[in-house]
Amino acid sequence: MARGPAKRLLYLYSCKQNYLSGVRNCLSTRFLHHSQPSKSQIYPFPFPHVPKKLQLPPPHFTQLTKFCIFLDFHGHSLCTLSENEKPVLKSTESIQCKADHEDMICNPETETIVSEDERLNFAKIAERDPLEIYKELKDTLKAEKQSRSDWDALNEIFRCFSRSGWASNQALAVYIGSSFFPTAAHKFCSFFLKRCKTDLVKYLASLGPGQEAEKFLFPIFVEFCMEEFPDEIKRFRKMVESADMTKPHTWFPFARAMKRKIIYHCGPTNSGKTYNALQRFMEAKKGVYCSPLRLLAMEVFDKVNALGVYCSLLTGQEKKDFPFSNHVACTVEMVSTDELYDVAVIDEIQMMADPCRGYAWTRALLGLKADEIHLCGDPSVLNVVRKICSDTGDELVEQHYERFKPLVVEAKTFLGDLKKVRSGDCIVAFSRREIFEVKLAIEKYTNHRCCVIYGALPPETRRQQAALFNDQDNEFDVLVASDAVGMGLNLNIRRIVFYNLAKYNGDKMVPVPASQVKQIAGRAGRRGSRYPDGLTTTLHLEDLDYLIECLKKPFDDVKRVGLFPFFEQVELFAGQLPDMKFSKLLEKFGENCRLDGSYFLCQHLHIKKIANMLERIQGLSLEDRFNFCFAPVNIRDPKAMYHLLRFASSYAQKLPVNIAMGMPKCSARNDSELLDLETRHQVLSMYLWLSNHFEEERFPYVKKAETMATDIAQLLAESLIKANWKPESRNAGKSKPQEKEDGYERPMSLIKLREGKRHERSENAEQLEKVTA
């Protein structure tokens, strides 16, 4: 008697562990890409249970060395691999088996005592060609009688098989989709139970429910599916192939045909990266500058033109063609991959890893037709860029930078007292409400006046506020800003003071990521500015450690960057699912798309939300829907969403799209009027964006929208100068969490602190001097 039944896994014998992982990787490429065999065991190759016709030689097999020997559970070698030799299945030839392999001969989970005859019979069944088993089942008219216990065991095995995540994942490799898998497994079960023979049932029963039995059944299941469901398989295969995003560098054949030189200007903020890249841009005969923000594109447009290099401006909202210009400053989403350039600059290249917008940087890097491409950014994506350049065949030159002057952390902090604010300070808070609370407190208790910068303000207003702050001949000498200050603006900041270091991520309060803290703190002290030495600190002493930790932390090493399909890819995919709604289609694409390890699919929640809203509008083509989804709209602002719906509806009805929005008569007198101005500007900006992305004649009020937008930006600027009111929330009524999250305690609101202080004051006269916002 022997212990049994035996494992159906084979063991790989190798004197070096890395050969094991090499084999595991290449085996994984075909059938096992979802399973993770443990270090000591590996699945057999060629796969004895997989139909021969499905077995493709794994692509990197020839790179393996002679040390690899496949053993079966008896220690018999099944195949050996020599250098540059394809694996050949050998007849079982006995080789000396290591003692530790012996331990694995029996399966401890289903350990039963079986007779020697039975064991030999089981071993024979285990080695049978699945195709042969399938044919035999097919030719059998009636199942043989089974014992009750074997029958129950078989039913349980099939129940597990049809729910098996492993089998469902493996089935994907032969194009049986996860939604179809349960049906296929159910039909396979009926087929099997109606025809099975006793020895097969006994063998399966001896394996018991679980992976052993699943691995035995799976190749027979594959044979069954290939014959029974060829149409489903074909359909799913086409769908998967149409969502294949594994080789994005092949999407741009013209760029691939070029010999491009990529220069990575790599360093922290304020180290001269962009300056040097822009020098090359201006020297070039024809150049393009790709910006992360409209505002920065405008800055470069103005700066370059002022230096005598004619430059046009292209953003989603505006096209300013400068006569005879060969240079263009654009937002990264708008850059053309058809135009040929001598020099291209892609600013803030680390944004390739941005979860929502990363795809635009990836597309620019892969697709730009430029002899020389300058990338400016921190080192976080350097390794991915190296990998991409090796895929594209581009030459990569790295230029490393250090900050002109080190950033100094003030250990004293404000100790919660905003009265310590000085001229040239920038207080950074992460919500609009806090920004206005800080402004209110500073202006009430000190002689300083505050400019404000936050994301919802139009770029023109942000620039106007920046200019007001930079100008020494006025009383506005303090800036209160959100993270929008981290990029793009040329500011004379002496010291960055973090009001807090947590922000709301749409769901909860989370610590501000270290990379963002670095980027923002780095705005203090700028070469050539009034304050060349940069300082940074926090409002509260408790936050200082986190600030120091963030500044000390090396830049992340990003492993993956963003991708998003072009419309043509989505269209191809939609062809496989003709009746599916667009929002569902995007979801399906996300589920089925294949990406290689250097990329992720960018989040498309924003896109899906718009797609959902537009679902009820009839008469929009797939392309229209796709384009509408990228319109710049705050999906949390119901007013802005309503206008988008209205624009899309008119467009679908082939009517001229009206602005249908009045102009406020004067600047804002309170926060809700200010919020209203912000929304109106966003709606106009959306109108202009749509007019640039759809047939222009359908948007006949572009001029009017431009004038209104300029006027509203002006009203906003006027409103901000006199703003001294309590802020309101855009989503009034929806409270945001204030509790401690991820170990970070958010500072109390200014108002509460003030109230607290008032109470303290009555108890402690010393505190009278301290104005805590």
Ligand SMILES: Nc1ncnc2c1ncn2[C@@H]1O[C@H](COP(=O)(O)OP(=O)(O)OP(=O)(O)O)[C@@H](O)[C@H]1O
């Ligand atoms: N060689 C130089 N001569 C004169 N001014 C320079 C030089 N290099 C950089 N500067 C100035 O220093 C400041 C910071 O430079 P730059 O914007 O290029 O830095 P950066 O590393 O790109 O920072 P960020 O990432 O914040 O944009 C700018 O005002 C720029 O004009």
